[in-house]
Amino acid sequence: MKKNFNLIGKYLRGDASLEERIQVMKWAEGNDTQRDEFNALRRIYDATLLMDDDIAMSKRRTELRRYWKWLAAAAVVAFVAGISYLPENFRDDPTPHLQFRSLSAPIGQQTKTVLSDGTVVWLNSGSELEICERAEGERRVKLCGEAYLDVARDIDRPFIVETSHMEVRVLGTRFNVNAYDEKQSVVLVSGSVDVTALEQGESSRIRPEEMFTYDARTGERQIRLVDTNNFVSWTEGFLQFKSAPLEQVFMQLQHFYGVRINCDSHLTEEIMISGKLELRTGLESALNHLKLLAPISYMRSGEREIDITIRQ
Numbered sequence: 001m002k003k004n005f006n007l008i009g010k011y012l013r014g015d016a017s018l019e020e021r022i023q024v025m026k027w028a029e030g031n032d033t034q035r036d037e038f039n040a041l042r043r044i045y046d047a048t049l050l051m052d053d054d055i056a057m058s059k060r061r062t063e064l065r066r067y068w069k070w071l072a073a074a075a076v077v078a079f080v081a082g083i084s085y086l087p088e089n090f091r092d093d094p095t096p097h098l099q100f101r102s103l104s105a106p107i108g109q110q111t112k113t114v115l116s117d118g119t120v121v122w123l124n125s126g127s128e129l130e131i132c133e134r135a136e137g138e139r140r141v142k143l144c145g146e147a148y149l150d151v152a153r154d155i156d157r158p159f160i161v162e163t164s165h166m167e168v169r170v171l172g173t174r175f176n177v178n179a180y181d182e183k184q185s186v187v188l189v190s191g192s193v194d195v196t197a198l199e200q201g202e203s204s205r206i207r208p209e210e211m212f213t214y215d216a217r218t219g220e221r222q223i224r225l226v227d228t229n230n231f232v233s234w235t236e237g238f239l240q241f242k243s244a245p246l247e248q249v250f251m252q253l254q255h256f257y258g259v260r261i262n263c264d265s266h267l268t269e270e271i272m273i274s275g276k277l278e279l280r281t282g283l284e285s286a287l288n289h290l291k292l293l294a295p296i297s298y299m300r301s302g303e304r305e306i307d308i309t310i311r312q
Contacts, residue, residue: 199219
């Protein structure tokens with residue numbers, strides 16, 4: 001894609017669709033200059049969010065939407081000039097208060113990283129985690145996409161995962177966060193976590209084998225018991241399902257392979273499947289194996305689009 005400030009802004013806010021995130025990532029990875037320019041824009045965005053801790057996060061995001069084009073243009077000018085004329089608040093802060101680093105997983109791949117505090121992070125395909133490393137206080141990361149975290153326990157420094165619509169606060173635990181789109185979820189494997197829907201400000205505590213879901217479009221929140229393997233097996237390079245709705249399987253395949261799968265959601269919600277799909281063998285192999293587990297047929301309708309039909 002050509003440089004599109006509006007699209008890049010949506011990506012940084014966590015509002016971009018799967019297709020839009022893919023476009024931005026491809027542009028950012030196009031060459032060294034674009035990668036550096038994208039990182040400069042991201043630093044501008046994050047520094048602005050943290051400039052005034054007294055302003056509510058939702059209000060800061062609203063202000064950023066209003067002034068984003070101006071800030072982005074300023075970032076590009078500063079980047080071209082060697083970033084020597086940025087306002088003091090927008091520069092990389094050498095103090096521990098604002099030290100950022102980012103982790104990402106390309107489309108079709110997963111990554112595993114150990115953070116400086118001992119926390120282990122698995123990132124799923126097309127996901128990005130931005131880490132704000134502070135000398136004192138909380139440990140905070142910002143997630144776009146999906147991650148499984150095994151958080152090192154530190155009672156003095158809570159670990160906080162922020163997405164576009166949720167905030168997850170823990171001391172030490174293992175959990176999965178899915179924040180690819182407007183419907184986001186947290187699945188807890190061990191320990192306990194507090195989840196806050198940012199638009200509502202209400203916190204919910206979940207326990208092992210529970211799943212918290214929040215739909216930003218409707219404001220609906222739900223907590224239910226789940227088989228955690230259905231949601232964390234991707235960290236091992238496969239998808240494992242036990243009585244999982246077919247719609248959930250399609251969503252996970254979409255996110256991993258960066259494609260759109262078209263099917264009647266009312267039908268796929270009713271079809272439950274059990275089985276295992278290897279991810280490293282490719283999309284065609286996964287779909288062919290899925291045909292053995294569910295009454296479906298598929299055909300490609302575009303380079304990154306799949307049409308599914310249900311066999312009667």
